Amino acid sequence: MEKNGSQTVKFFSGKEIPVELHKVRIVQKLHLKPIEERLQAIEEGGYNTFLLNTKDIFLDMLTDSGTNAMSDNQVSSMLQADDAYAGSQSYYKMENALHEVFGQKYVLPVHQGRAAENIISQTFIKKGDVIPMNYHFTTTKAHMELNGAQILEIYTDEALKIKSNVPFKGNIDIQKLKDVIKKYGKEHVPFVRMEASTNLIGGQPFSIQNMRDVKKVAQENGIMFILDASLIGEKAYFIKQREPEFKNTSIKDILLTMCGFADIVYFSSPKVSSTRGGGICTNNKELYMKMRDLVPLYEGFLTYGGMSVREIEAMAVGLMETTDETVISQSPSFIAYAVNELDSLGIPVITPPGALGCHIDSMGFLPHVPQQEYPAGALPAALYLVSGCRGMERGTISSVRLEDGTDLLADVELLRLAFPRRVFTLSQTMYLIDRINWLYHNRDLVGGLRFVEEPPVLRFFMGRLEPTSDWPQKLMKKFKADFGDSL
Ligand code: F0G
Numbered sequence: 001m002e003k004n005g006s007q008t009v010k011f012f013s014g015k016e017i018p019v020e021l022h023k024v025r026i027v028q029k030l031h032l033k034p035i036e037e038r039l040q041a042i043e044e045g046g047y048n049t050f051l052l053n054t055k056d057i058f059l060d061m062l063t064d065s066g067t068n069a070m071s072d073n074q075v076s077s078m079l080q081a082d083d084a085y086a087g088s089q090s091y092y093k094m095e096n097a098l099h100e101v102f103g104q105k106y107v108l109p110v111h112q113g114r115a116a117e118n119i120i121s122q123t124f125i126k127k128g129d130v131i132p133m134n135y136h137f138t139t140t141k142a143h144m145e146l147n148g149a150q151i152l153e154i155y156t157d158e159a160l161k162i163k164s165n166v167p168f169k170g171n172i173d174i175q176k177l178k179d180v181i182k183k184y185g186k187e188h189v190p191f192v193r194m195e196a197s198t199n200l201i202g203g204q205p206f207s208i209q210n211m212r213d214v215k216k217v218a219q220e221n222g223i224m225f226i227l228d229a230s231l232i233g234e235k236a237y238f239i240k241q242r243e244p245e246f247k248n249t250s251i252k253d254i255l256l257t258m259c260g261f262a263d264i265v266y267f268s269s270p271k272v273s274s275t276r277g278g279g280i281c282t283n284n285k286e287l288y289m290k291m292r293d294l295v296p297l298y299e300g301f302l303t304y305g306g307m308s309v310r311e312i313e314a315m316a317v318g319l320m321e322t323t324d325e326t327v328i329s330q331s332p333s334f335i336a337y338a339v340n341e342l343d344s345l346g347i348p349v350i351t352p353p354g355a356l357g358c359h360i361d362s363m364g365f366l367p368h369v370p371q372q373e374y375p376a377g378a379l380p381a382a383l384y385l386v387s388g389c390r391g392m393e394r395g396t397i398s399s400v401r402l403e404d405g406t407d408l409l410a411d412v413e414l415l416r417l418a419f420p421r422r423v424f425t426l427s428q429t430m431y432l433i434d435r436i437n438w439l440y441h442n443r444d445l446v447g448g449l450r451f452v453e454e455p456p457v458l459r460f461f462m463g464r465l466e467p468t469s470d471w472p473q474k475l476m477k478k479f480k481a482d483f484g485d486s487l
Contacts, residue, residue, distance in 0.1 A: 007326065007333035018333035021326045022422050025072065032058040032388050032487045035476050039385055042472070046464025047381045047449050048397075049390050058388030059428055061417040064331065064356055066270035068421035071321060074274065074314040081309040090312040091303035094279075097319040101252070102229065102259040104281030106288035108295050109305025109312070113230055113268025113278045114139035119294045120226065120266060120280065121147040124190045132180045133193035134172045135159070135201050138398055140193070140228065142458060149190075152180055159201055160411050162361045163351050167242035169204035170197065174213045181221050191224035192217075196258070197231035197238070200394055201412060203335075203354030205238040208246065208257060215261045224287075227262035230271040233328035234355035240325070252323040263287060269311075271356075273318025274421065277307040331355065331419045334429060338419070341433050347440050350414070357418035360436070362395060365415075366446055371396060373448025373468055376413035382446045383415065385472055386479050387435035388487075391417040398460040442478055447471035 007018045033041075033056055045051035054060060060067065082089040095107050110116045117140050125131070127148030133140075136151050144151055154176035158166045172194065181189055192214060197203045218225045236254040239246050246254055259265050263284060269277035282288050292302070299306040307315070321327045332355055339353035348364030362375040369375040376395030384390055395413035402408050417432065439446070453464040 007329050008336075016337075018330075018337045018426065020422070020425070021330070022069075022071075030058055031055065034487060035385065035479055038388055039472055039476055042381055042384055046453065047377065047467065048460070048463055048465060049380045049384060049392060050461050051464070052384065052390055056388075057384075057390045059424060059432060060390050061357065061419065061424075061432075062390050062392050064271060064418045064420040065268065066274070066276055067418075067423065068270075068274035068331075069423050070274050070314060071317070071327075073321070074317045077313040077317045078310040081313045083309055084303070086301050086303055088303050088309050088312070090309040090316070093316040094312050094319070097316040098279065098281050101255055101319045101322060102265050102281055103256045103283075104259060104265055105283045106281065106285060108280040108288070108291055109302070109307060110278045110280065110295065110299050111306025112270065112276060113228075113266070114143065115299055115306065116266035116268075116278050116280045117143040118298065119291050120264065121149070122294060123291045124224070125149045126190070129188050129190050130180065130184045131191065131193055132172070132177055132189065134170050134195055134206060135198045137195060137199050137228070138458060138460070140195075154180060155198075155201070159198075159204070162348055162364060162412070165352055167205075167238070167352060168207040168210060169201065169352075169354075170195070170206040171210040172206065172214050174210075174217060177214060177217050181217070181223070186221040186223055189221070189223050191226045191263070193226045193228060194262075195228040195230075196235040197355035199231065199356060200398075200414075202350035202359040202414065203231065203234070203356040204350075204352075205235045205242070205355070207243050208239055208254075209243070211258060211261045224263040225261060226264045226266070227259065228267070229259065229265050230268040231355050232258065232267065233272060233322040234332050236322075237325065237328045237332055238355070250323075251325050251328065255323065269307075269315050269318075272322060273315045275307075275311040275315045275318060277305070277311050277315055279305070327421070331421045334419045334424070334426075337426075338417070338429055338433060342436060345433075345437050345440070347436060357391075357416045359394070360415040360417070362413040362415050365440065366443055368444065369446065369448045371409050371413060372407060373450065374413075374465070375448065376410070376415055377449045377465060378446055378467075379415040381449065381467075381472070382475060383436065383439060385475060386439055387432065389417070389432050389435065391415050393460060397463065397465075400459075401454070438479075438482070442475065445471060445475045445478055 041056035121143040125147040129149040336353040348361035350359040366375040380391040395410040448468045449465040
């Protein structure tokens with residue numbers, strides 16, 4: 001078991017408990033509805049947790065994107081926003097924050113992370129290119145493929161193992177990178193992409209040593225290095241915890257070191273700093289100029305890029321707060337607590353604990369549900385039913401259908417339970433763990449799902465499914481037998 005980090009204190013009992021280094025000053029009322037109402041809600045939502053309404057949700061663990069709690073400083077900064085179409089002072093504060101935190105000189109603001117992916121893909125990809133990366137993210141892959149590239153995931157052998165104590169499962173396999181360049185030719189590799197705290201394989205980080213090695217190969221071949229920095233704060237925290245060379249380095253310096261390897265750094269602001277928005281940054285003027293004119297075309301003028309000035313103010317403050325270890329360690333500390341508890345209950349969960357959320361291996365949890373019946377979709381539906389907690393499918397539903405009509409089966413079938421920063425308490429986390437444990441003891445009752453409405457692109461967002469049998473009713477019956485009138 002790994003030590004949780006700076007938010008964690010040792011109790012008299014010997015147990016390590018994450019303690020909140022903030023106090024709650026504004027609250028939002030939550031509702032824990034009876035199971036009959038939850039069944040109705042998930043039916044109406046087509047067994048897709050994206051289609052649930054938050055009025056029916058107790059703990060919303062769908063994502064940390066745009067749901068992290070804002071600090072008092074972020075909220076108060078929004079009152080100072082400078083409303084202007086062009087030349088807003090709010091923008092220059094954000095630009096300064098990006099110089100300071102990411103060490104990047106030129107900035108292109110965009111309305112969210114995928115907009116950055118659109119601009120980068122349109123600018124640098126030509127048909128027939130290949131893009132090596134540690135692992136794809138859904139929107140990244142969609143934009144790169146739309147522009148004619150093939151994604152090549154060159155992770156190490158450890159990356160997809162559910163149980164592991166390898167600290168950097170997000171690393172790129174350097175030999176595979178060399179092989180890709182040799183096989184396709186460097187002229188067909190416009191860039192190599194590394195994603196901080198690799199989202200779809202359990203929020204797993206890569207090491208700075210791995211970045212060094214990737215950079216060396218890229219540089220030798222004249223290939224650009226692009227860093228997806230959406231989860232870079234938590235990633236910096238993992239470096240400090242897990243890479244001995246950086247044990248005594250400040251988070252600020254770790255962030256600057258990581259961004260220093262990249263020719264282009266882009267990010268989704270809802271993850272970095274709790275606000276909508278995003279950006280593309282570089283120190284290379286030529287690269288900046290190549291991308292610049294797409295910003296007014298798709299996003300808005302260069303000093304707002306589709307964001308409201310209020311969000312830009314809060315983003316500038318949020319970026320600065322990313323250098324504060326007590327801020328960026330909050331979510332990983334709670335995730336580590338949940339992962340270690342679930343692991344000790346024998347529940348299959350990705351280890352070591354990563355960033356963003358706790359990831360349950362749905363195939364290990366529901367071995368009787370065939371992959372074609374979407375175990376990673378059935379599990380969040382079942383968990384919502386028995387707890388009111390909303391997680392997200394990260395498996396074959398988030399993948400695509402092939403031309404022959406079959407699904408491209410995902411490498412891993414995960415239920416992701418996001419821990420937005422400074423949002424949930426320890427007793428809420430304990431409730432979540434208890435209901436997952438109950439579900440695990442009753443897992444035989446959970447069946448599969450099938451599509452009834454399947455959009456052709458990014459189907460996981462709006463797709464509707466139905467259970468392959470009356471398993472939700474049976475699960476509800478057992479829940480009521482065990483818990484009576486308790487919610
Ligand atoms: N890159 C990564 C690593 C992401 O996690 C995301 C979004 C994006 C790019 C796209 O950014 O949403 O601002 O357009 N991840 C969210 C999630 C949606 O729930 O994990 P966006």
